Amino acid sequence: MKNIYIYRHNDYAAIRAAYLRLKIPKEIPRVIPLKTMKLYFIGVDENLEEVYLLKYSIKKTILINILMGIGEMFNEEIYIIDLTRYDQWSIRLITKWIKGRILK
Numbered sequence: 001m002k003n004i005y006i007y008r009h010n011d012y013a014a015i016r017a018a019y020l021r022l023k024i025p026k027e028i029p030r031v032i033p034l035k036t037m038k039l040y041f042i043g044v045d046e047n048l049e050e051v052y053l054l055k056y057s058i059k060k061t062i063l064i065n066i067l068m069g070i071g072e073m074f075n076e077e078i079y080i081i082d083l084t085r086y087d088q089w090s091i092r093l094i095t096k097w098i099k100g101r102i103l104k
Contacts, residue, residue, distance in 0.1 A: 002052060002077070002078050003045075004052045005018055005021075005052065005081045006063060006080060006083065007053075011033055015031060017083060022042065022043045035055070036057045037057060037058075039054050040052060
């Protein structure tokens, strides 16, 4: 089985989620921005399931259909974890913090 974490904005949160899946306790020292629409292999967890990251820029439903179609073509089971809801949360939090700092 292949676990693919898809997201739009927050590279750190996506990498951290993959590290938690792999049970790597170390803190991520520095995050290099990942390229859009490139599939990154992160590792293999204790159940021998592969973990990938994918930063996307197209519509989410199109991307999910493409990934599921590729999985069916190669007889692979694919589990997609959507992290975009956390992207929106962090952007809203940062925006509120910046507005609060400007209005003071």
